[in-house]
Amino acid sequence: MPDPRGFLKYTKRETPKRRPVPLRLRDWKEVYEDFSHDTLREQATRCMDCGIPFCHNGCPLGNLIPEWNDLVRNDRWRDAIERLHATNNFPEFTGRLCPAPCEGACVLGINQDPVTIKQVEVEIIDNAFDEGWVVPLPPDKLTGKKVAVVGSGPAGLAAAQQLTRAGHTVIVFERADRIGGLLRYGIPEFKMEKRHIDRRLAQMEAEGTQFRPGVNVGVDITVAQLRLNYDAVVLAGGATAWRDLPIPGRDLDGIHQAMEFLPWANRVQQGDPVVGDDGEPPITAKGRKVVIIGGGDTGADCLGTSHRQGAESVHQFEIMPQPPESRADSTPWPVYPLMMRVSSAHEEGGERVYSVNTEEFIGRDGKVTGLRGHEVEMVAGKFEKIDGSDFELETDLVLLAMGFVGPEREGLLNELSVDITDRGNVARDANFATTVPGVFVAGDMGRGQSLIVWAIAEGRAAAAGVDRYLMGSTALPAPIKPTAVPQR
Numbered sequence: 001m002p003d004p005r006g007f008l009k010y011t012k013r014e015t016p017k018r019r020p021v022p023l024r025l026r027d028w029k030e031v032y033e034d035f036s037h038d039t040l041r042e043q044a045t046r047c048m049d050c051g052i053p054f055c056h057n058g059c060p061l062g063n064l065i066p067e068w069n070d071l072v073r074n075d076r077w078r079d080a081i082e083r084l085h086a087t088n089n090f091p092e093f094t095g096r097l098c099p100a101p102c103e104g105a106c107v108l109g110i111n112q113d114p115v116t117i118k119q120v121e122v123e124i125i126d127n128a129f130d131e132g133w134v135v136p137l138p139p140d141k142l143t144g145k146k147v148a149v150v151g152s153g154p155a156g157l158a159a160a161q162q163l164t165r166a167g168h169t170v171i172v173f174e175r176a177d178r179i180g181g182l183l184r185y186g187i188p189e190f191k192m193e194k195r196h197i198d199r200r201l202a203q204m205e206a207e208g209t210q211f212r213p214g215v216n217v218g219v220d221i222t223v224a225q226l227r228l229n230y231d232a233v234v235l236a237g238g239a240t241a242w243r244d245l246p247i248p249g250r251d252l253d254g255i256h257q258a259m260e261f262l263p264w265a266n267r268v269q270q271g272d273p274v275v276g277d278d279g280e281p282p283i284t285a286k287g288r289k290v291v292i293i294g295g296g297d298t299g300a301d302c303l304g305t306s307h308r309q310g311a312e313s314v315h316q317f318e319i320m321p322q323p324p325e326s327r328a329d330s331t332p333w334p335v336y337p338l339m340m341r342v343s344s345a346h347e348e349g350g351e352r353v354y355s356v357n358t359e360e361f362i363g364r365d366g367k368v369t370g371l372r373g374h375e376v377e378m379v380a381g382k383f384e385k386i387d388g389s390d391f392e393l394e395t396d397l398v399l400l401a402m403g404f405v406g407p408e409r410e411g412l413l414n415e416l417s418v419d420i421t422d423r424g425n426v427a428r429d430a431n432f433a434t435t436v437p438g439v440f441v442a443g444d445m446g447r448g449q450s451l452i453v454w455a456i457a458e459g460r461a462a463a464a465g466v467d468r469y470l471m472g473s474t475a476l477p478a479p480i481k482p483t484a485v486p487q488r
């Protein structure tokens, strides 16, 4: 039973400190300093187990937050990781990368700062790995059924682990040369060091999951081969078709999509031989005047990467107005709050520019040298130019971080002939089954661009759907049902 007066004893929310900016810009390691177990226990004590824990609902995985908060408070770390793993295959990913909608729904957050749930989560799993408690859990017996998982991001990995543990033989296909999806080549090292993926993959391999990187399904193996050789298929290929900015000058050199830029930095950190004689990868911000178009998380990842590479200056453009300093009236508790957030990358420098639209890129000798833009305001739900607000800005590297429009259709999806929704994602029913029998979908491919926590939740739920399809019934948990509208 949690301490109902804990939040009165420990009124202050504490989170780990970020390493000093000048220091962390000299390396690519995660930005946070260690957090002592004693302080963490105090923070977990602030959770009052409030009868109706809205945080459960805030977390797409339905994480049993008050239970593991109390176990940490009582120093029962081993029990805590068991409760955490009961609902989340990969707390080391969410504990580092989740925007924590649970904290937005924390009851304490109504009139105080919410419990630092995400930090408790990451400390529980990091401690469990350190103690050697994260061991392979292979199935007792095999079912003789084979499942192909296409895509190795968090959705594919969660589905694969659940299905392997249920006794199916699972092969994960990934077209990139390494397993991990956006965790591997999108999210920079300073947000999550890749060793966290590798140690989880070692556990999965020891459980029996087989990985086939470097295989583009629909190209290297045909859909017909896939259907012939596997009893079921889980599509977890992500929403990788990026949104472009088709304005004059777009074809100039020096204008790239975020996902053309970010993977190079991750490859350097993985030790790949991708740097030229100048010691730099093919696309680098070193010495450049960088403009990032898009004010979201992907843009922030470009910002942190640009600073570590030694950019001369960085501007991050956002067409929306600057959010308020505290929860906007439009997002009352327990809804995920719209408010100004300062990520570690924003703390490191650069200029955030709100309410601006880019009209045209300008260049010389085929290379971008600047852009023209203007300020905008929202009038009757539409952006309108503010007269007289035109400006020009010098730039020699533009990074487009404006989101993704859905999964790529060519190859796999077209060959499979799965139905596509009006929003451009793979259609699925309440069991995450597509319109093609035996083919299921999980994560961004069916949901549209979203979050890691949703991808894991969908991977778990799709695994339950596959198990039921193959065996007639399932004991696997299905934390969520598909929603028509993606929620970030």
Ligand SMILES: Cc1cc2nc3c(=O)[nH]c(=O)nc-3n(C[C@H](O)[C@H](O)[C@H](O)COP(=O)(O)OP(=O)(O)OC[C@H]3O[C@@H](n4cnc5c(N)ncnc54)[C@H](O)[C@@H]3O)c2cc1C
Residues within 6 Å of the ligand: 097, 098, 099, 150, 151, 152, 153, 154, 155, 156, 173, 174, 175, 176, 180, 181, 182, 183, 186, 187, 191, 215, 216, 217, 218, 236, 237, 238, 239, 240, 258, 262, 297, 298, 301, 411, 412, 442, 443, 444, 445, 449, 450, 451, 452, 453, 455
């Ligand atoms: C730069 C960036 C930063 C982000 N940061 C965060 C964050 O901090 N927190 C957060 O919660 N979310 C973040 N997101 C969103 C999050 O990464 C995604 O929502 C999540 O990874 C989706 O998981 P997924 O498994 O559905 O797909 P993905 O992670 O996209 O993985 C899909 C994989 O499928 C592979 N694939 C596709 N087609 C085929 C094929 N035919 N054959 C074989 N393989 C195929 C792809 O190569 C890819 O590796 C970020 C996204 C980006 C782009």
Ligand code: SF4
Residues within 6 Å of the ligand: 058, 059, 060, 061, 063, 065, 094, 095, 098, 099, 100, 101, 102, 103, 117, 118, 121, 453
């Ligand atoms: S996964 Fe995200 S929403 Fe769920 S408990 Fe962890 S931080 Fe909160």
